Amino acid sequence: MPELPEVEVVRAGLDEVLPGAVISKVNIFNPKSFQVSAEDTVAFVNSATILGVRRRAKILLFDLDSAHTMAIHLKMTGQLIYRSSIKEKSFAGGHPDNSLISDLPNNHTRVSFNLSHSTTKDVGNLFFNDMRKFGWIKLFPTTTLSDLPLLQKLGPEPLIGQPQKEYLARIKRRPNSKIKAALLNQEVVAGIGNIYADEALWGAKVNPETRVKDLDDSKLEEILQVAINVMALSIEKGGSTDRNYVDSKGQRGTYLEYANVFRKEGEACSRCGEIILKIRVAGRGTHICPGCQPQVSETKL
DNA sequence: TTAAATGTTTAAAT
């Protein structure tokens, strides 16, 4: 479920507590979730030290001192929960459910790692929970990451540098695609998912079923800019999941309080007062304000 | 019982 802001919140939280930790053991509850051979696990994961946690699109990258990188995708229902002997260092994030605060491992735990910091004596466990089992963990030599089609095909990072030009070029290769489908396509721009696509289109007053070719460059850029603003705000607010927490005090993500259309069906639009509708576009539940986002007549071929 | 879910991936059709 997590989209770019939620994954970024998880990355930042784990990058605070994991670097320097040695992986003393890998516990595999569901082999399909851990797509690393037994040989590679012994050679490059066991006894390796975590150097840092990076992110590309919605993929987390754990750099190890074995010259390998563990890539983790949470997909719809993945979670990463670090339980530490130093309770202030415990952290959890991802799909919001009771697994973030319940005893672990539980029946949704697919993989866990035993970790230890030699300097601080901090000992802990990192749990990868994933109810629907769509998520995965893979291992690659760090130097080959940029060659992987998985990462190489992705569009620009919306929150880094100047993504506008590359985004515009890529989205225009899909003229007949509905704008919402194009935004969800990670090859156009990385990291946008169902929540932020809906929020961006509401912000730019564009109907999600509008074809890309029926939108001019300035409107396409406006949509990206709104998406960037909304995702940056969400990261500030700790993401959309209402039960993320970063320490024992239970700090939570509050972004959904700022959402204008997502899960607001039946409520009045904050901008024009029309009732928010929920429809289906590109195979996904889609929230729109019929007043702000009217259907656009399509150009005939 | 059927539908839907904060996401890709792949097959099938244009």
Place this chain on the structure above:
DNA sequence: CATTTAAACATTTA
């Protein structure tokens, strides 16, 4: 070959 759409993946819950 490139684009677009629908189905598939696996499980839980409304």
